[in-house]
Amino acid sequence: MHVSVLVFPGSNCDHDAYHALKHVLGADVSFVWHKEISLPKTDLVLVPGGFSYGDYLRSGAIARFSPVMQEVVKFANKGGAVIGICNGFQILLESGLLPGAMLHNENLRFICKHVFIKTEQNDTPFTNGIEENRVLTIPIAHGEGNYTASESVLKEIEDNNQVVFRYCDAEGNVTPDFNPNGSIHNIAGICNKERNVLGMMPHPERACEQELGSDDGLLIFRSVLNSLAVL
Amino acid sequence: MATFTEPKVTLELALEHGLTEDEFESIQKWLGRMPTFTELGVYSVMWSEHCSYKNSIEVLKTLPRDGGALLVGAGEENAGLVDIGDGLACAFKIESHNHPSAVEPYQGAATGVGGIHRDIFTMGARPIAALNSLRFGSLDNPRVRFLLDGVVRGIADYGNAFGVPTVGGEVYFDESYEGNPLVNAMSVGIVKVGETASAVAPGPGNPVIIVGSATGRDGIHGATFASEEISEESESKRPSVQVGDPFTEKLLLEASLEALKTGAVLGMQDMGAAGISCSSSEMSAKSETGMKINLDLVPQREPNMTAYELLLSESQERMLVVAEKGREQEVLDVYEKWDLHAVVIGEVTDTGHVEYWQHGELKANIPSHSLVLGGGAPVYERETQEPAYLAEKHSFDGSSIPEETNFNEAVKKLITSPNIASKRWVFEQYDHMVRTNTITGPGASDSGVVRIKGTNKALVVKTDCNGRYVYLNPRKGGRIAVAEAARNVVCSGAKPMAITNCLNFGNPYKPELYWVFKEAVGGMGDACRVFDTPVTGGNVSFYNENPKGAVFPTPTIGMLGLIDDVDKMYMTPAFKNEGDLVFYVGAERKGIGGSEYLSWNHGLTEGDAPDLDLEFEKKLHEAILSAISGNYVNAVHDVSDGGLVTTLAEMGIFSHLGANLEIGKLGSVVRDILFSEAQSGVVVTCHDTKRDALIECFKAFKIPVYQIGQVMGANLVIDDIINLPVQELRTLYEGAIPAKMNSH
Numbered sequence: 005m006h007v008s009v010l011v012f013p014g015s016n017c018d019h020d021a022y023h024a025l026k027h028v029l030g031a032d033v034s035f036v037w038h039k040e041i042s043l044p045k046t047d048l049v050l051v052p053g054g055f056s057y058g059d060y061l062r063s064g065a066i067a068r069f070s071p072v073m074q075e076v077v078k079f080a081n082k083g084g085a086v087i088g089i090c091n092g093f094q095i096l097l098e099s100g101l102l103p104g105a106m107l108h109n110e111n112l113r114f115i116c117k118h119v120f121i122k123t124e125q126n127d128t129p130f131t132n133g134i135e136e137n138r139v140l141t142i143p144i145a146h147g148e149g150n151y152t153a154s155e156s157v158l159k160e161i162e163d164n165n166q167v168v169f170r171y172c173d174a175e176g177n178v179t180p181d182f183n184p185n186g187s188i189h190n191i192a193g194i195c196n197k198e199r200n201v202l203g204m205m206p207h208p209e210r211a212c213e214q215e216l217g218s219d220d221g222l223l224i225f226r227s228v229l230n231s232l233a234v235l
Numbered sequence: 236m237a238t239f240t241e242p243k244v245t246l247e248l249a250l251e252h253g254l255t256e257d258e259f260e261s262i263q264k265w266l267g268r269m270p271t272f273t274e275l276g277v278y279s280v281m282w283s284e285h286c287s288y289k290n291s292i293e294v295l296k297t298l299p300r301d302g303g304a305l306l307v308g309a310g311e312e313n314a315g316l317v318d319i320g321d322g323l324a325c326a327f328k329i330e331s332h333n334h335p336s337a338v339e340p341y342q343g344a345a346t347g348v349g350g351i352h353r354d355i356f357t358m359g360a361r362p363i364a365a366l367n368s369l370r371f372g373s374l375d376n377p378r379v380r381f382l383l384d385g386v387v388r389g390i391a392d393y394g395n396a397f398g399v400p401t402v403g404g405e406v407y408f409d410e411s412y413e414g415n416p417l418v419n420a421m422s423v424g425i426v427k428v429g430e431t432a433s434a435v436a437p438g439p440g441n442p443v444i445i446v447g448s449a450t451g452r453d454g455i456h457g458a459t460f461a462s463e464e465i466s467e468e469s470e471s472k473r474p475s476v477q478v479g480d481p482f483t484e485k486l487l488l489e490a491s492l493e494a495l496k497t498g499a500v501l502g503m504q505d506m507g508a509a510g511i512s513c514s515s516s517e518m519s520a521k522s523e524t525g526m527k528i529n530l531d532l533v534p535q536r537e538p539n540m541t542a543y544e545l546l547l548s549e550s551q552e553r554m555l556v557v558a559e560k561g562r563e564q565e566v567l568d569v570y571e572k573w574d575l576h577a578v579v580i581g582e583v584t585d586t587g588h589v590e591y592w593q594h595g596e597l598k599a600n601i602p603s604h605s606l607v608l609g610g611g612a613p614v615y616e617r618e619t620q621e622p623a624y625l626a627e628k629h630s631f632d633g634s635s636i637p638e639e640t641n642f643n644e645a646v647k648k649l650i651t652s653p654n655i656a657s658k659r660w661v662f663e664q665y666d667h668m669v670r671t672n673t674i675t676g677p678g679a680s681d682s683g684v685v686r687i688k689g690t691n692k693a694l695v696v697k698t699d700c701n702g703r704y705v706y707l708n709p710r711k712g713g714r715i716a717v718a719e720a721a722r723n724v725v726c727s728g729a730k731p732m733a734i735t736n737c738l739n740f741g742n743p744y745k746p747e748l749y750w751v752f753k754e755a756v757g758g759m760g761d762a763c764r765v766f767d768t769p770v771t772g773g774n775v776s777f778y779n780e781n782p783k784g785a786v787f788p789t790p791t792i793g794m795l796g797l798i799d800d801v802d803k804m805y806m807t808p809a810f811k812n813e814g815d816l817v818f819y820v821g822a823e824r825k826g827i828g829g830s831e832y833l834s835w836n837h838g839l840t841e842g843d844a845p846d847l848d849l850e851f852e853k854k855l856h857e858a859i860l861s862a863i864s865g866n867y868v869n870a871v872h873d874v875s876d877g878g879l880v881t882t883l884a885e886m887g888i889f890s891h892l893g894a895n896l897e898i899g900k901l902g903s904v905v906r907d908i909l910f911s912e913a914q915s916g917v918v919v920t921c922h923d924t925k926r927d928a929l930i931e932c933f934k935a936f937k938i939p940v941y942q943i944g945q946v947m948g949a950n951l952v953i954d955d956i957i958n959l960p961v962q963e964l965r966t967l968y969e970g971a972i973p974a975k976m977n978s979h
Contacts, residue, residue, distance in 0.1 A: 013573065014482050016398025020671045023688065053669075055396040058482030114391050116666045145395070145666045210668050215686070215801075 005233050007031050008046040010076070010092075012038045012067050017053035017090065017209060024212040025050070029225055038070040047232045048085045049076050051092030053145070053207060063106060063148045064094035073099055085129055085232060086201045090146055093193070093203030102196055102203045103161060104153035109146070110186025116145040118217060119184055121169040121192045121206055122176045128199045129231035130224055131168060139176045140169075140220040142206035144184060149205040151187040151194075161194055169193035169204055241272035241543075248272075252279035258613055265605040273591065273599045276543045278606065280456065280509040281516065284777055287612035290743040291775040294616075294753050298760045298770040303733055305769050306428070310608070313354040313434055313505065315771020316426075317733045319797050321690050324428050326360040329368070329421035329698065329737040329793040331776035335476040336418040340385030344418050345393035345479035346551050351422040352397060353505035356488045357554060359432040359495050360424030363670060364685045365394050367404040367420050368698040368737070368791045369661075372413030374653055374975040379408075382416050383661075384976070389479075390420070391664040396481035397488070400673050401665035402683030404698050408653045409834075411702070414781035419737040421793045423696055425687065432495050434504035435557070436518035436526060439585040441501060442563045443515070443526055446570050446577040447487050447553040450510070451536030453477045454549025464742055464780045483552040483575070490573035491554065497569065499562035506553040512546040512606075514555040516589050520603040520610055528581035530593040542591055542598035557583060617743050619750035628707050631841040633827045638906055642956040645836060646880055647967055649910070652835035655877045656971035679889040680807050681723040681873055682796070693805070695729035695796035701876065702787030704844035707829045709751045711844040713758025713790055715914055718852050719875055720794035721766050725856040726871045726917060728804035728863050729796030731766050734759075736773040736792055741785025743777045751788045752777075759790055765849040766856070768794070806863050808872030809889035815869055815946040816926055817883075817894055820933050821855050821916035822848070824879055824902040824909075831876045832910035847914035851938075855915050858936035867921050867929040874916035880909040880953070882918050887951050887961040888968050895952045896944035905956065920946060 007025050011018045018035065026033040036043060038056075043049065056067035067073060073095065080086045080101050088096035096102045109115055123131055123138045134140075153161065161167060169192040173182045183190045185205075193204030208221030242248060249259040252275060262270050262278050270278065284290060300309040306324055307316035314328035332347025352362045367390055372379040383406075394401050399422070436443070454477035494500055502522070504514045511528070519526045530545045540548075556577075558566045563579060570577035584590070589606075591599045605611030639645045649655060662677035674693060675684035682697035699720035705712030721731040736759065741748040763770055773793070779786045798804045827833055828842020862868045870890075874882045879898070887893055902908040921929045926942070933940040952958045 013486055014396070016396075016485065016669055020669065023671060027688075054398060055482060055485075058396070058480070060482070113388075114395055114664045114666070116395075116668060117663050143668055145668060147392075147395075207668075210671055213671075215674050216668070216671060 005032060005229060006046045007033045007048045007050055008036045008043060009033060009050045009052055010038065010072055011035045012056035012070060014056045014058050015052050015054035017207065021050050021052045021209040024209040024221065025225060028212045029229060031229055036072060038072050041071045041075065043075045043079055048087065048228060049079060051086065051088040051095050053090030053092060056091055056095060063091060064098040067095045068098040077101060080201050083200050085228060087130060087228065088203040089207055089209065090205055093205055094148065096201060096203045101201050102194060103157045104151055106148045107150040107152050108148050109150050114147040115184055116143065118143045119206060120172050120174055120182065122172040122178060124170060125165050125168045128168060128195050128202060130202045130228045132231055133227035134223045137176055139172060139174065140223065141218040142208055142211045142220055144206050146205055149185045149187065151191045153188065158188065164197055166194050166197065167191055168195050168202060244269055244272055244275050249275060252276065253283060254279050258282060261613065265602060265611055271599060273543045273546065274601055276547050277512040277599055277601060280547055281513060281606040282612050285508050286513060287608050288775055289613045290615050290617055290777065292608065292614055294756050298756065299763050300770055303767055303769045305733060305771060309770055309772040313357050315733065315735060316431065317771065317795060318428065319692065321692065322428050323687065324426050325423060325694060325795060326355050326358045326426060327421065327423040327735055327793065327795055328354050328772055329419050329735045329791060330774045331737050331739060332418045332420065333415065333739060333776050333779055336386055337415055339476040340382045341389040342476050342478050344386040344389030346477045347418055347420040348390055348393040349479045349481065349484050349551055350507045351420045352399065352484065355422040355424035356491055357432060357503045357505045358426065359430055360426035361492060362399045362422045362424045363672060364423040364683060364696060365399050365401045365421065366683065366696055366698050366793065367401065369406045370412040370417035370702065370789060371408050373410050374408055376413065380976060386416065386418055387661050387664055393479050393481045395666040397485050398669050400667045400669050402667050402673050402685055403677050403696060406658050406661055409703065409787060411787045415779050415786050417739045417779065417786065417789055419791045421698060421735065423694060432500060432503045434518055435502040435522045436524050436583045437501055437522045439524060439583050441560045441583045442558050442579045443528065443581040443583060444556040444558055444563065444566060444577055445533055445553060445580050446556055446575055448480065448483050448550055449534040449536040449576060450545055450548045450550045450553065452540065452544055452548060455544060455547045464778045477549050477551050479551050486573045486575055487552055487554065490570050490575055494566050494569040497565045499559050499565045500556055501559055502557035504555050506555060508549060510546065510548045510550065516603045516606040518555065518557065519583065519589060520607045523587065525584035525586035525588045525603060526581060527584050527590045528592065530591055532578055532580040534576045534578060542593040546591060617749040618746040619753055620746035621750050622747040628841055629843045631828060633842065636837060643959055646884065646957060646959065648836055649832055649877055649881065650884060650964060650967050651971040652831055653972055653975065654831055655881055657969045658972065659969060660972045660976055674805065675727065675807060679809060681726040684727055684805065686801060691800050691802065693798040693801045695724040695727045695798055697723040697794045698791055699723060699794065700789050700791040702789035703834065703840060704829050705755050705788040705790065707842065708844035709754035709788060710758040711847060713755035714762040714849060715844060715847050716790055716792045717759050717762035717766065718847055718849065718914060720792040721768060721856060722873045724794050724796030725859050726806065726873050728806040729798045730860065731768045732795045732797050733771050734763060734768050734792050734794050735771050736790055738775045739779050739786065739789040739791065740777055741780050748785055755788055755790050762849055765853050804863055806871050808870055808886050810886050810892040810894065810920060810946045811869040813892060813947055815920040815922060816942060817896060817944045817946060818919050818929065819901055819916065819941045819943050820919060820938050822851065822913055824911045824913055824916065825907045826911050826913055827907055830878060830910055830912045832878060845912045845914050852915045854936045855917065855938055858933050858938045859917060862919065862929060862932045865928060865932060867925045867932055868919045869922060870920040872918050874918065876912060878910040878912055879916065884951055884964050886918065888965045891961060892946050893948040893950040893952065893961050894944055894946050895948065897954055898943055899954065900941050
C-alpha cells in the first residue's frame, strides 16, 4: 500500500498530507516532484492543496500541463485512485479528470474555517467506511472554491450520484446559509463516473487529530487505505 | 546603450536625499573626497532612519538584550534566537510596513509579510506561524474601510500562498491612526540548534551570489520614504512601494533551506530596505571583509538600469548568498531545481570596501564599515520635553461621568466597539491552519498556540499594545504592553520567554514625541527585566503622523511563550462545564482612565493609564501557571480591554454558556468593577472538587482570590444589574465589524 503525494512549486499542504497519512495513519508515503515523467509504483495519488505555480492565472491552470500530471491522468484512466484536495481538486478539474470548474468564492474573499459536510455517497473507495449521510467537520481554506458546472453537466453528475460531499449544517440539512462559498447545489466534493477520482475543497488532512479541532478526516483516509489494501 | 549622465553631487542634492549638512560632510571625510552620485544614493539610504536606527539606537540599548534562553541577541542577526529545548531554537521578529500600507494597502501589507518571513528563513529557520498587529482610524470613514480591506487582503494573499498560518494578532481602531495606519507583521520560525545561517561574508575569494527575483526599478528609496512623515505628497510616492510575489518567496524559502543543507553556504542575508547596497555592506562589515560586485551580472527586469537604481532597488524576494569557493555549483544547482535565478555577481575581498562596478567602471567604492549601524552610521540622542497634555489628561476625575442607569445597555454598546468585537471578518481571510500545527488559532483565546511536531511542546505567541495607555502615560503604557502580552501567554499555559518589538512613534525631531518614545521604551525595559523576557530585536518606525499630529505611540510587543508539556498545560478561556465555579484573581478593579468604556461609550480619551504593579503581576503569572499545572482550573481568561464584564461575556460567548455572578467584593464602584482596565486581573473557573486546592494555590502566591459565582444557564447574570442572553451578546459581538464593512 503506497501513497504518492505530488509536489508542485507552490504546493503548501503537501507536508500536511504526508504527516497525516504517514505519521497518523502509518501508510507508506512518498513525495513526487512535478518534473517527474513517471509515477513510482503506487496505489493512491494525492494532489495536495496550495498555490501551484503561484496560481496567478486560474487555479490549477498551469499545473495541468506539468510532466507529472500527464502520468496522473494515465494512472486515473487505468482505474488508479486519485484524490485532489483544494488546489488538488482545482487541478483535477483543469486536467479534465473531473467535470465542472471553480469560480471565486461568492464573497470574493479567501475563507478559512471549519465547516460541516454531508457524506452523500458511500460507494466510493474514499467513503465506503463512512455511514451514508454522516456529517463530517472538516476545515476549508480557499479563495476559489465556488464550484460550478453547466446545466447538463450538473444534471449528469447529480443523476450519476457523483456528488460525494455537500456543505450542510450540524444536523446535515443542506441549506444556503451553510454554503460557505456559493458553490452550486452546495457541492463540496465530487467523484468521476468510474468513482476512482475524488476532488474535494475541504481539507481532510487538517482534520486527522483531535487536538486540531476534528479527526473526521481520518474516516476518508481510512476508507481509501482500507479499500485499496483489499484490492 | 542609453547613456546616463550622473548629476553633479552638491550639498543641495544631498539635502534632497534627506541627508543633513553634517552628514554630508561626514561622508566626504569617510571617503576623503566628494562622493559620486551613486555613493550619495547608497549613503542616503543606509543612513536613513529606517536602516541606521540613528535616532533610536541609544535608547534601544537601555533594553535588556541578553539573558534568559537567548542564543542570539538583538541586532546580531536578522532576528533573535531563543533556545526552546530538544535541540531546537525559535527565531522570531516583528517589523512595520506602515508607510507603504498607507498609500498602497494591499502591496504594502503583502510585502511586509514577505519581508519578515525572509528575515526568519535567511537564518535557516522554517517559518511556522505568522501574526500581525494592525491599527486604523475609525471604521466610519470609507478610506479606513478601504485601507482595512486592502491590508487584510494583502496579508491574506501573501501569507496564504506562502503557506504559513496566521495564528493571531490584533486589530485596533482609533481616530489617531487616521491616514497613518500601522501594519506590523511578525514571523516565528523553528531551526535545529547549530544549523542556523548567518548574515556574514567571510573569506576573501568566496563567491557572492544573488538569488531570487530579477531586480527592477520598484521600491527605490523605500527606506527613505519610510523615514518621513506621511503628507499629501505621499500619494506621489506610491511607486516607492514594492510589489510582492508570494510564489517566488515560497520557492526561495524551500530552495534556501535546501541550499543550507549542502553545507556550501557561508553567509546569507535577505534584501529588504536598500537592496543590494544594504545586504552587501552589512555582510562584509560584519566579517570585516569587503565585496566586489559586478552589477552587469545582476538579473534585471528592465533595460538600462543605472548603478544607482540597481543598488537602491527594493525589488522583493531576493537574497544575497556567500558560498564556499569551489562549491558554488552545489548552491546554484539547488536554486536551479526550484527554477530561481542564482547568479555569481562578485566575490568577497579583503579591502574592507564595497566596490560596485558597472560597464567596466567603478561606480562606488565605500568602506563597508562607514555605512552600517555600529560603524559609521550617525548616532543621535535627540532633545526631549515632557508633553504638556499629560498633566491635563491625568487631572481627569472619573466621578465626573454620571453612573450608568442601565448596565445592560452599557454592556451591549461596549461589546459592539470594534476594539472589543469579534475580528472574525479579518481572521477568516487568513489561512490559520496550514502546516497542521495550530492548536489555538485566532479568535477565541488570549494567544495563538502552535504545537511542535515530534515533541510535546508548543509555542504560544501574542502581539499586544494598547496605544491609548502609552499616549496617556508612556512609562506605564510601555510596561503594560509587555505585562499584558506576558499575561496572555501565561493564560494559555506558557512561560513567557522573550519579546520582539515594533516601535511605532512620531517624528523623533519633535522633543515631546521623543520624550514619549524614551519613556515608553524605558517602561518596556522595566517590565522585561521583571519578567525575565529579554528583547531579541525588532524594528523602529518613526514619523507615524498625519496632518493632525502623531498617532498613539504604539510599541507593539511580540511575545514568545513556551509550553513544555501540551497535554498538561494547554489552556483556553471558554467556560467548560455547567456548574463550574467562577473566580476572580488579582488586583482590585478600580479606575476607568484610558478604558475602552470611556472611549467608546463616552467618546473620551482621558485619565491616566491603568495601574500596574510589576512584581504583583509576576506573582500572578506564577500562580496561574501553578494552578494550570496542578490541574485545578478549567478555563482562564485575563481582564484587559473592556474590563471584567468583557472578559466574562467572552468566556460565555466562546462556550455558549451563561453564568450567575456576584461582583460586589471586587471594588467599591460598580462601574469600575465592570469596566476598569486595571492590570493584573484574571478570571478562572474550576470544578467544585478543586475549589479548595485552587484557593490555596493563589493564597500561596499572595494573590487575592474571590469566588464570584457559577457557570450556569444561557444568560450572563451579574448581581441585579446585568441579565443578558449569551446568544444576544454573541450576535452583537460577531455582527459589529461585518456591519461596518458591509455598510457601503
